Amino acid sequence: MQLTVWTYEGPPHIGAMRIAASMNAVHCVLHAPQGDTYADLLFTMIERSERRPPVSYTTFKARDMGTDTAELLKTRVQETYDRFRPDLLLVGEACTAELLQDQAGGLAESMGLPIPVVPLELSAFSRQENWGASETFYQIVRRVLHAQVPAPGSAPRAPVSERCANRRPLANLLGATSLGFRCRDDVVELTRLLDSIGVDVNLVAPLGATPADIARIPEADFNCCLYPEVAASACGWLERMFKQPTVKAIPIGFGGTRDFLREIAALTGIDVSAAVAAGTSRLPWYSRSVDSTYLTGKRVFIFADATHAIAAARICSEELGFKVVGLGTYSRELAREVRAAAARYRVEALITDDYLEVEAQVAALHPELVLGSQMERHIAKRFGVPCAVISAPHHVQDCPARYAPQMGFEGTNVIFDTWVHPLMMGLEEHLLTMFRGDAEFHDEATPSHLHSPAKARATTPETVSVADSSPAADPAPAAGVVWSPEGERELKKIPFFVRGKARRNTELFAAERGIQTITVETLYDAKAHFGR
Amino acid sequence: MSGAAAADATLVRERAYPEPLREQGQCEVFCGLSAIVWLHRKMHDTFFLVVGSRTCAHLLQSAAGVMIFAEPRFATAILQERDLAGIADCHDELDLVVTRLLERRADIRTLFLVGSCPSEVIKLDLQKAAERLTKGPLGLGGGGRVKVLAFSGSGLETTFTQGEDQCVAALVPELPRLPAGERNLLVLGTLADVVEDQFRRLFESLGIGPVHFIPGTDTHALPPVGEGTIVLFAQPFFNETAGLLASRGARLLNTPFPFGVEGTLAWLGAAARAWGVSDEQFERVTAAPAERARGSLGRYREVLAGRRMTFLPDSQLEIPLARFLARECGVELLEVGTPYLDRRAMQPELDLFPAGVRLVEGQDVERQLDRVAAERPDLTVCGLGLANPLEAQGLRTKWAIELVFTPIHGFEQAADLAELFARPLLRSAALKV
Ligand code: SF4
């Protein structure tokens, strides 16, 4: 048993629902009790979806158990087909149904419906949402395309450059889903970007695709695997079966987008140097402009899905001049990639789906900026640390009305604005330092954009127990350490927005060395120690 | 006319309400686990540990919506492959989880183990586990501080608000015995603190007391129950609890629920009569607040009168709220759905129900939505999964879940309750986009 307070990912059938809700002319029947219908609201509320997700549930009850649940499933499958007439039907089981062992998928397949029925084995008790999405997408692709797989020994597919000798290359954009982070805008941005280098988009899937579109996947010259969490298995299969190459670079960030273009160039022979050189990104200049100097070395903690976490770490380190002090993911399937990225920034990757562990890390690392999911937003709010959301799971406020992609060059502009904004403007920070003696700049004055961090820190009693489990979160002095009056006076001279950190570090330093009373000397010893 | 007398008159008027239409299709309601979202806020010393799957954890978090607290007083012990395959013994695992949890949370004095569909299907006996844990080192039996109890919030057995019934039912055996010759009033159902205080003042002015509200904030100071206990239901979903309290000798009052002026008068009136309060006293205490409530209701009556409304089944509050809207706000009811029809609880409400309303028990969400599409009500009360898709069809909706989180009981909230339904209509009139 695993004790869970909040979960990053839902169960695997939520992943299956996300694929169904992304696509057109696909319906999903879930063998599940009535309470599981809550999942509809994820789509209609978080994403403000105007249609119900195309999902029907058996909603079996105690009285149906044992005798009738299998029959109920068949009834629901038939009713669903009759009412919605999808081109393809997914049939899966939520956790409880998996325990009943009705073999929902097999039963539905045996009903002889005139459309493809894709049974899903979702492993509710060992897997999670992104795996469920990946598996569902993979099963759909396999099911729709298996008849088209070239027979062994048939003529090999010509290299991309040869296929495209007399026409613009065609690409598939794979992995964008409903409830994925900013997928809707990302595919628009990438379609424009590819067009600018002379590449046409054959199709986007699963977002907006029909089963008929899936059948056209092999027509493209290559696949762009935009979100490996969802598309890596399908891309791998297409590579093996159709010899269709995969572009693996993730076009998030300035460097990421350039790598993406270069990888396509290598594959197609297109000259992308103009696109790479000019770009339409303001990030490089904004980052070099003097106001951004204050961003230097800002300590940032990153925890997200693997795709966004890895990209964010690179942007922070190479494009914004931050210092990555922590990097992690809840995407266990891509732990290896995140570990490799973490090694580049000399930090140890945090691979966990335990929210409390993430919270303890944030508490211990004292970052100045947190980039994460909505969970990290809440953690950061409690610690009074600025935060930007960069990944699912996210809330309704992270689905903006405006165009706000993360990918491509426009994505870099969006990222610059949204990650830098929560931090103080450089000028403001300088002014605060300069005028800190003035009456207006008393200790309780906080930058207006930080939502009253003073209040945020005065947490409910419920936080206290969290702090108990992670000593660093607790602003109270470490056991046994006291401040001498001179030490305390000196501490007061430190600008208030870094004073908390100075206090904690000094107390930690003193406690580790068994120093009972913190003097001015101790304060500066600690400063020297942590400054190294 | 006194309110008590008015309530009497309605109760004697025996009117057989037409049988509801019964539907058995896809249900679109939460399971009983969702009640934890409001129960844990009311019961300050209590932790709710769901023994279930990732789905259960995800449901709780989605139902709680944006209300993410530091570390809430609920969590899920997620069953894993190894628990199911018998590699790990579920009871040992549960003991471990509970011990760890209680060590971390010194503030917890009552722990509920909450059953789910998976725990029920694998026949994990949480009742037994609760008894064992109570005897353990942190449990009361072991000299510790924590009482461990169990109830089921499984979607196989319960819908939405029934979770609260199950939880309170689990408390009933813990209630001390009321000494013979004494009497008290028990009010059942989670109420906002402000509403509880209003009712307390009213009961006090009526000379009724002692009055206890369950669930309350302190689970170690539970009210006594016995032959002298009178039970008043503030919510319509206490079927199981009602039976248990009756078997402990308590007298259950059957009355309309305290929504709107009429409902509140009838509800207080039932208590007043049972306690022996004179009509004059009742009139003196209730006249002013009832009049004030009627006055502030007027504003919303203007907006709501003549509007056609449909309730999809959700919280069991549908029938009482529909009654309020029809009789006090002039709403025309098209269809009122309810997850299940508890005759004992609902008869006093149905006696007041306007004729010709389509009453539906159970659900077939597709057929129900077909009817909504055909009739195009001015307002449809429904769950969060359905609201935006209906709005996208140009229909106005009201989220049913708000009705269980917002203070809506009693005189002072009557206008607020009407406003909840009026707001979507006012908004749609205001929008020019
Ligand atoms: S319906 Fe059952 S499985 Fe689903 S969330 Fe509720 S208790 Fe858990």
Ligand code: SF4
């Ligand atoms: S306080 Fe407001 S204006 Fe000043 S830097 Fe922060 S966000 Fe910008």
